[in-house]
Amino acid sequence: AVEVGGGDKEVVREYFNNSGFQRWRKIYGETDDVNRVQRDIRLGHAKTVENTMVMLKEEGSLQGVTVCDAGCGLGSLSIPLAREGAIVSASDISAAMVSEAEKQAKEQLGGGDVVMPNFMVKDLESLDGKYDTVVCLDVLIHYPQSKADGMIAHLASLAENRLILSFAPKTFYYDLLKRVGELFPGPSKATRAYLHSEAEVERALKKVGWRIRKRGLITTQFYFARLVEAVPA
Ligand code: SAM
Incomplete structure (x- = not known):
């Protein structure tokens, strides 16, 4: 049974304010206290940010x-965007993530004439x-x-010119990794990973009058992301 109500969201919020915050702060950070899998996810995520830029x-x-x-x-994209002169509105469901992102942005962008996110x-x-x-x-x-x-x-309704999304693609290999459980260990429901097929994402975009203009795929050993840029059709 799939939850479609607020249930998922509340669990996700709670996770990213607590154990998820601790876990992802390590993964998205630069410290050495990460295991092999976390280091690989760090690398994959950095590539997603880079490809998005x-x-x-x-x-x-x-x-x-x-x-x-x-x-x-933690502002991994917002910070480089601001550095390029973009006027960035950065939001997150987790207060812990947002306050750490703000701290990071001040450290990395402060002092100059950059417009803060x-x-x-x-x-x-x-x-x-x-x-x-x-x-997103x-x-x-x-x-x-x-x-x-x-x-x-909803995201498309906020965008005038383009929408960029990344998601974990539904492929056999990725599904296997997920089953192995190495990527998302622990009993918490929030650590459950939902995979999305590109066709379904494309269909959701099409329904609101958008089409995919560019596609990218980021893969490392434990990280897989499909990156799409959509524009009004
Ligand atoms: N986009 C960032 C990046 O790539 O560096 C963070 C990715 S992290 C895996 C997922 C983030 O999505 C978490 O910070 C989490 O709090 C946030 N999140 C989850 N559900 C959300 C929602 N419904 N609205 C806003 N943020 C949400």
């Missing part, structure tokens, strides 16, 4: 471009406003496709 910059300078980073985590504790479903670009990296993995459809539609 390339996708974004291919269409021109980010100077003054408004970007919504939905589910910003505007950090907010907010789940992406309650975001409003309009942005040139909306980005590695968030959909926490939700089943039934829930993801609505999230994708």
